[in-house]
Amino acid sequence: MNEELGKRRSATGSAAWADALLLSFAQAGYSHAEPAILQPAEPFLDLSGEDIRKSLYLTTDATGEELCLRPDLTIPVARDYLASAKAGQPAGFSYLGPVFRYRGGRPNQFLQAGIESFGRQDRAAADAEMLALALEATAAFGLTDVEIRTGDVALFIALIDALNLYPVWRRRLIKDFNRKVNLAQDLERMTLATGASHNEYEGVLAALAGSDRKAALALVTDLMSIAGTTNVGGRTVEEIADRFLEQSTLKGGALPRDALKTIKRFLAIAGAPDDAVTQLRALADDAKLDISAAIDQLESRIGFMAALGIDTRATRFSTSFGRGLDYYTGFEFELHSKDNGVEPLVAGGRYDGLMTQLGSAVPIPAVGFSVWAEAVTRLGHQPAAGGSAS
Structure with missing residues (x-):
């Protein structure tokens, strides 16, 4: 990893924050991953949202295969995991490296750090751990007063299924x-x-x-x-x-009319997570819909968040919150600076369906997050080299 850090030091002018961030991820048990920069384009074209698909840098090799410069690191890390001997087993990976997207006036090459966790069956606990680690990552840069925005696409899917449309x-x-x-x-x-x-x-x-x-x-x-x-x-x-x-x-x-009214009532639920659970159970009772399993998962996640020291009353939950990526299947979140709330500092969530879409013969639970290095380094301060985010 010294050679890779040397490359980042040359690219950024200082690797103190990179050292500190990767060390904190390693201390949390996540192995360092270095996926190839050039990736097959098909997974990104098929599985990512419109914002990524329209910003890809594409090329074609001598065999006619369409390739792209990686626009993010989640899919490349997942592909490497599936090709390894660890495939199907619980495993966690961290990363820090350049990604490439057309961004209309902003640099098209920028650094992305993050964590991906595969194979854990304790989904609610794993979700809460991702949020806690994301908060530690921003705290390492002195960004402690952040806005936590969360949602859960699994709730919406459960509602639509229960409505039998x-x-x-x-x-x-x-x-x-x-x-x-x-x-x-x-x-x-x-x-x-x-x-x-x-x-x-x-x-x-x-x-x-x-x-x-x-x-x-x-x-x-x-x-x-x-x-x-x-x-x-x-x-x-x-x-x-x-x-x-x-x-x-x-x-x-x-x-x-009743189904449309129910959907609109569902999408209007927002606020503290515990309050949202109460509103969701009331909605399910009033509409006579069985979405209790999805609500139970949300409530369990809230409990694990609180156990990890996250102030759930200061966390904003919204049933309409989504991140624009097609492969998310459950918990989603973003951390924002309260002084600059448009651009996320950290973003992530659960994507249990991605592994089978990438070729796995069996479903594999997966959850992770990305740190937008340019945002946290611009708004925060650089931690001392060798420091920890914990």
């Missing part, structure tokens, strides 16, 4: 949860949808009404095969199937 709406709402403008537009469309309008594809829409995506794709594929075509107007079979599914759902009428 059309499959196309379920998939669309969950996908758009991290994109607030899209989610608001979807809810508005659900409110205004009507089955009165005529459509030239009435027969196809009727056949697809209430179908899932797999059935819709099979039907559209068969129809297009019969017609001897593979795309229409530049749209793929998958895109056409999705469009038909959407139209068939709209044709069936607006979302039931």
